[in-house]
Amino acid sequence: MIxxxxxMLIAVAGGYMLGAIPFGLLITRLAGMGDVRSIGSxxxxxxxxxxxxxxxxxxxxxxxDALKGTLAVVxxxxxxxxxxxxxxxxxxxGHLFPVWLNxxxxxxxxxxxxxxxxxxxxxxxxxxxVWLGVAYFTKYSSASAxxxxxxxxxxxxxxxxxxxxxxxxxxxxxxxxxxxxxxxxLRAGTEGKIGQKG
Numbered sequence: 001m002i003x004x005x006x007x008m009l010i011a012v013a014g015g016y017m018l019g020a021i022p023f024g025l026l027i028t029r030l031a032g033m034g035d036v037r038s039i040g041s042x043x044x045x046x047x048x049x050x051x052x053x054x055x056x057x058x059x060x061x062x063x064x065d066a067l068k069g070t071l072a073v074v075x076x077x078x079x080x081x082x083x084x085x086x087x088x089x090x091x092x093x094g095h096l097f098p099v100w101l102n103x104x105x106x107x108x109x110x111x112x113x114x115x116x117x118x119x120x121x122x123x124x125x126x127x128x129x130v131w132l133g134v135a136y137f138t139k140y141s142s143a144s145a146x147x148x149x150x151x152x153x154x155x156x157x158x159x160x161x162x163x164x165x166x167x168x169x170x171x172x173x174x175x176x177x178x179x180x181x182x183x184x185x186l187r188a189g190t191e192g193k194i195g196q197k198g
Contacts, residue, residue, distance in 0.1 A: 007079055008086045015072035015087035019094025019111055022101055023064040024049045027057050040192070041181075045106035047141045050194070065095065065106065066114035073118025085167050088115040092171050096178060107178040109145040112171055116152055119164050123155045139193040142182035149175045 046062035077084035156165035
C-alpha cells in the first residue's frame with residue numbers, strides 16, 4: 001500500500017505542477033503582447049498583466065491563476081482533507097517558484113484565493129470582500145492583497161479549521177514576503193495604483 005507520506009508527496013507534487021503553469025505569461029504572449037515580465041513590476045500575475053492596458057487578459061489571468069489553486073485542492077481532496085491541504089501548498093509554491101521560469105513566478109494572490117476557495121468558499125468570499133474594500137479606498141492592489149491574506153488565517157480559526165489556518169498563515173507569510181518591495185513602496189508613497197500602465 002502507498003503510505004500516508006507518499007500520498008502527501010503526490011498531492012504536493014501534483015499541486016505544484018498545476019500551480020507552476022504561468023498563465024499570465026502564456027496569455028499575454030498568445031495575445032501578441034510580448035513578455036509581460038518586461039513591463040511594470042515584471043510579475044506574471046493579473047495586476048501586472050493589467051498594466052498592458054488589456055483588462056480582458058488581466059481578468060483571464062486572475063481567473064486561471066485562481067482556478068489552478070482551486071482545482072488542485074478539489075482534485076486531491078478526493079484523497080482526504082490532508083491531501084487537499086498538501087495540494088494547496090504545492091499549488092501556491094508552484095505559482096511562486098515555477099520550474100519552467102527558473103523558479104521566478106508570481107506573488108500568489110490569485111492562487112492564494114483559489115486555494116482558499118477550494119478549502120472553504122465562505123472564507124474566499126471574506127477574502128474578496130476585504131480585497132475589494134481596501135482596493136476601493138486605497139486603489140492599491142498590493143495593500144488589498146496584504147490585508148485580505150492577513151484576514152484569511154483568522155477566518156479559518158473562526159470556522160474551527162485549525163490545520164487549514166496554520167497552512168494559510170504560512171502561505172500568507174510567503175505572500176507578504178513576495179510583496180516586500182511593494183510594502184517599501186507603499187511606505188514611501190511610490191506604489192503604482194490599480195490600472196496604472198507599465
